[in-house]
Amino acid sequence: MEELVIRDADVVDGSGDDAYRADVVVDGGRIVGIVKEAAAAGCQRPKARRELDAEGLVLSPGFIDMHAHSDLALLRDPDHSAKAAQGVTLEVLGQDGLSYAPVDDRTLGEVRRAIVGWNGSGDDVDFDWRSVGEYLDRLDGGIAVNAAYLIPQGTVRALVVGWEDREPTPRELDRMRQVVAEGMEQGAVGMSSGLTYTPGMYARRAELTELCRVVAEYGGYYCPHHRSYGAGALQAYEEVVALTREAGCALHLAHATMNFGVNKGRAPELLALLDEALDAGADISLDTYPYTPGCTTLVALLPSWASEGGPEETLRRLADEETAERIRHHLEVTGSDGCHGVPVEWETIEISGVGDPALGAHVGRTVLESARARGEPLV
Template sequence: MPYDLLIKGALVYPGEEPPRVIDVAIEGDRIAALGSDLAVDAAAQVVQADGLLLCPGFIDLHAHSALEPFRDPLLVPKIAQGFTTELINPDGLAPAPVDRARWQARRAYLQPLEGPGPETWPWSSIDEYLQALAATRPATTLVPSVGHGSVREYVMGSEQRAPTAQELEAMRWEVRAGFEAGARSLSFGLIYVPGAFADTAELIEVAKEAARFGAPLAVHVRNESDLVLQAVGEMIEVARRSGAPLHLSHLKVIGHPHLVEPLLELIDQANREIDITFDQYPYGAGSTMLSALLPPWSLAGGPATTLARLRDPAARAQIARDVRRGLPGWENIFAAVGPESITISHAAPPRSDAIGKSLAQIAEEREIDPLEAALDLLCDTSLDVTMIDHYASEEVVRQIFRHPLHLIGSDGIFGEHPHPRLYGTAARVLGRYALHEGLIPVEEAIARLATRAARRLGLTDRGRIAEGLRADLVLLDPARFIDTATYEEPRRTPDGVVGVWVAGRAVWRDGAPTGERPGGVWTGR
């Protein structure tokens, strides 16, 4: 039979199995045949791939691409490193569901992580949002999560209280509607408002809806610093009592390396009784909105209320006292890493001059206290600031990376001076750690990037190279494939990516995007 594309002579890593040199034929959006000597004259296009590696398309399990396609549907930083599928709406934060009267406040809160999206948001429900997102025709396949925090805000606003019985039932209904619209996980962000205001009992009840669909809970836990064991323990209990699988987002320990070993032991113990995995970006620095430095009470009520508090002398003084002294159970990032380790990666005008500088540098230039410098930045930009916080050594990163339950999530945030993980995650995992340093076997790295990630989300049509599966493929030069993005020059694409195909169509070739946008939005329909 005729083929649209024939990739000849590559060393093919099919998923979790050992590699072999084999030809791969593609017809339409599917892998049509695998063979040792498929006929060249049967194909419209032939790629001679001797000496190259062919892998299943990579899956990013923590992607901040919920609104970026409205600006750039090519999603170049992702396809340039081989990501063909992305799980969006992490950390409990999503553009929908949203009250039509409050969409501007939602956009203002999400903007440091997700960008603004379209000039006006034409959606309210999750299904309406997914239709609008699909209309952008993204290059990658975007798989939605239901964001618990967004559901909570839609139902009961940003209030710091427990839901009524009626509100809890309404939240469960919205979560159920999200899964029926195509979501494949339920995400929680327990350091972000209003998710931070939910108690364990609320989490359990909402998680029961994920259990009904066999979908994992993708969780940014309450505390990744001194109380990380308790925070992870809480979610293990939520998974146990709800029956839902558990997937811990960007597993880390901020500023307390002695807790890494007991944390991994806790996960091993939990693995004996619940379905648990975690993802990690392979860097010792994180990135999030600068407002994450503020105590949770100061964020209640939404962005406008937070800004009013920051501009009120008495409230601002209380915020500063709480940051300096800490609050019970609160993850105090400023205290954990210090202003020297917090760098501004995005700041809206008129404070764009702060990009690339640490809070300590900004404070020195302005001759003020570093915490006051951070509060000024938030005021001056209406909270539209993103930071990079350096919290762990490379040794700690690798200690977590070696764990067998480890999967990959870039957590990449688009921006002028992003964290290098946006451009470098997959190449650092497979290129640097596996191919060049042998930290884990190459087939293990590919399984984590593709096969096991697809299995985690229940995506049975991708993640492996096999006949009949979706033709999401990555062709690499193993001698050259490595991450090149750095904190100083973060917008550098990896070397050695020869080609990337999504649904059988090339989206990256010869070091540049092709302009093709075959990905779409996963709805399960």
């Protein structure tokens, strides 16, 4: 006798068809039978050792979160009820080109500092891994949901090249290809990029193409947060479509939007670009979110040249009055590449969290409001 029958559920099976009433039989963690109400009429209904009455409830397959930043959250809270309670059964980690494997001791410290705003400091996590395989082994220790991992291209670049804005040497490019191949062999499903985040954004198209060739060899896919969602957004989409087609690699566009004001009404152009590529045989999918704002760290808005060399160099530049004024001009007048090529609107940037408890009063305020409260009005 099977393990479980879920009785009289309204089944939404993900096919796009209408919901239907059914008994669903589960055994060994797998669905082994679906008996629709019409098929059950006049015949014996399925039985199991345990029955769950789902009268009036909807039953569906688990949801896949294609863009999760739960890389450390899963280790802190293996029950992961925040997602599991919403029906999420698979999370795709390693997003936006920055995560915690593959690393060495130096790179791990740099990455932890760079994305502390995404995942916290990690002081409560034992970072006893360095490779992709070792990280996945930690997840296999017992988490409530499934997890898939994307090799973070920015982390790979930090490991091999560092945080400098330059092209890799041939030897460095070979090493990055090797690192990506090792990660795929150890269980990764593809590679991500954050092409408005350093150091991943320092990679030129040819470099990305070469890494995508490796991903394609292992049947993986490329998931870029591309170079701009603002000015030049369509050109940024065109770049990743073209390079993945050249590499023969499947493409999944991360949080694909046209939500900056400069792109108002241009979504049909993006859809036409993708439809044309699909008609030509490209393998493309995308995810998006149902709200207009985004969420990232404040440092991500800086021009890329201001972040070259890592956090210490960034702080040094911000402390220099002349350089800080140059940074401000890029942010507020010309539009920095970190802010997608458009001038930052401080009245729309809301502070959602801080690392220093002394700054807690600013949470929930916009940057403009916080500056005025400090007697430092922005222009």
